[in-house]
Amino acid sequence: MKELAGRLSALDPDAGAAVQVIAYFDRLAESRAGMEALVRGAAVLAGVPARLVDADRLxxxxxxxxxxxxxxDLPPAPEWPSAALTPGGTPALWLERAGAAPSVVDAVILERAAGAVRLVLDRTRGRVPVDDPALVETVLDATAPEAARLHAARRLGLDPGAPARALAPLGGRPRVLPADARIGQATPTETPVVRTGTVSLSTAPAEAPIGRLGSGPVSPLPTGATEALERRLHSGPPGSVRTGASETTGGRPGHGSPVSLRTRAPETTADRPRSGPPGSLRAGAAEAAVGRIGVGPAVPLTELPRSWAAARTALRFTADGTAQDPGPRVVYADELGGLALLADLVAPGAEPPPDVQALDAAAADAPWLLVTLHAVATTASLRSAAAEANVHHSTLQDRLTHAEHLLGWPVRTPQGRLRLQLALEMRRLARP
Incomplete structure (x- = not known):
């Protein structure tokens, strides 16, 4: 194939580049590369961002x-070149190329990448009824036989050899997701969607055999493009493979050095951006999520009941994110650490601890107090807290002086700040 691509490149660069694309994605498929590696290959080869969205499998x-x-979370543009994962399906893979007609190379990249992605999805996800309440209830039930829980997990499309985690939405049904899923952004009328991180730990070849490919305005290939192209490559006299590239400008492969397509490491707890105390998730996507969600730790499928119990505890540490209830809407149980012990000490609906009562009394006197104190408790400095609360630094100092008078303890000393952090956490835990 390499020799054929080299000979074709001398006759028609686009045809030679297309053959290299075919060989490249064949190698990725043989190495069982993950979805992110496949999308990365499409992006680097095309020279534009590539996007994969499969709503059915999240x-x-x-x-x-x-x-x-x-x-x-912005929607794809309708004019971008795209491909469906199944024949006759809706577009799921896009190349973000605007203002140019589709090219032969783009068509081949999309078709081969979509085919490889479909194999990975079928292998790792299947067509899963991700919100089947009966199956979810079974996998989270500690009293159910282990064989029944594993059977339900398989029907949900969960990989028996991969960890998963339970989600506890406030007022919603529990959910079970692969461990590499992250809570994503949602509009005010939607439930939070899930954006996956690295799905497969298998890696792509360390170096890509070709660099970025050109994408000038040449004739597009329909579904079955690569098969038709291969038939043309193996028939007819030399030089008969003409796709319209020679009649136009552009559409030529790049001649740079090989591009490295390394897969990303799986996301870890340390990779999650945050600026709050342990247990809070301060990523912008999570803050825009609708409602409050507790996320259990990643565990083997047989231990999902434990993840569910931890998710319900994490849910108690969440907040509405409003002026009267500031705090994180999404909390990961495995980030709580020792704070989780507070959940056993503060019963929901019971009489709040004295420091919580002091917070509520002070908040009744000063409507700005809770937001201001939350900013102080979750940022690294008073200047950062002033920016978070959207006030001048001197205004923040005046507010804190008044807050300390209402609370009865200092909040600008290390010990007082810790007391404030605990009081804010206990206030959430004391809610009915």
Whole structure:
């Protein structure tokens, strides 16, 4: 195939590049590369960002042309070249190329990448009834036989060899998701969607055999593009493979050095951005999520009841994110650490501890107090707290002086700040 691609490149660069694309994605499929590696390959080869969105299986991956993953919730543009994962299906893979006609190379990249992605999805996810309440209830029931829980997990499309975690939404049904799923952004009328991180730990070849490919305005290939192209490559006299590229400008493969397509490591707890105390998730996508959600730790499928119990505890540490209830809407149980012990000491609906009563009394006197104190408790400095509360630094100092008078203890000393943090956490735990 390599020799054929080289000979074809001398006759028609686009045809040679298309053959290299076919070989490249064949190698990725043989190495059982994960979805992110496949989307990254499409992006780097095309020279534009590539995006995969499968709403049925809750997959959302976007990779920039330089190989950097940068997800987004903005909808794809209708004019972008795209491919469906199944014949006759809706577009699920896009190349973010605007203002140019589809090219032969783009068509081949999309078709081969979509085919490889479909194999990975069928292998790791299947067509899963992710919200089947009966199956979810079974896998989270500690009293159910282990065989019944594993059977339910398989029917949910969960990989028996991969960890998963339970989600406890406030007022909603429990959910079970693969461990690499992250809570994503949602509009005010939608439930939070899930954006996946690295789905497969298998890696792609360390170096890509070709660099970025050109994408000038040449004739597009329909479904079955690569098969038709291969038939043309193996028939007819030399030079008969003409796709319209020679009649136009652009559409030529790049001649740079090979591009490295390295897969990203799985996301860890340390990778989650935050600026709050342990247990809070301060990523912008999570803050825009609707409602409060507790997220259990990643565990083997047989231990999902334990993840569910931890998720319900984490839910108690969440907040509405309003002026009267500031705090994180999404809390990961495995980030709580020793704070989780407070959940056993403060019973919901019971008489609040004295410091919580002091907070509520002070908040009744000063409507700005809770937001201001939350900013102080969750930022690294008073200047950062002033920016978080959207007030001048001197205004923050005046507010804190008044707050300390109402509370009866200082909040600008290390010991007083810790007391404030605990009081805010206990206030959430004391809610009915």
């Amino acid at each position: 997959v959302r991956i976007r990779v920039e042309a330089d190989g950097t993953r940068r997800d987004t």
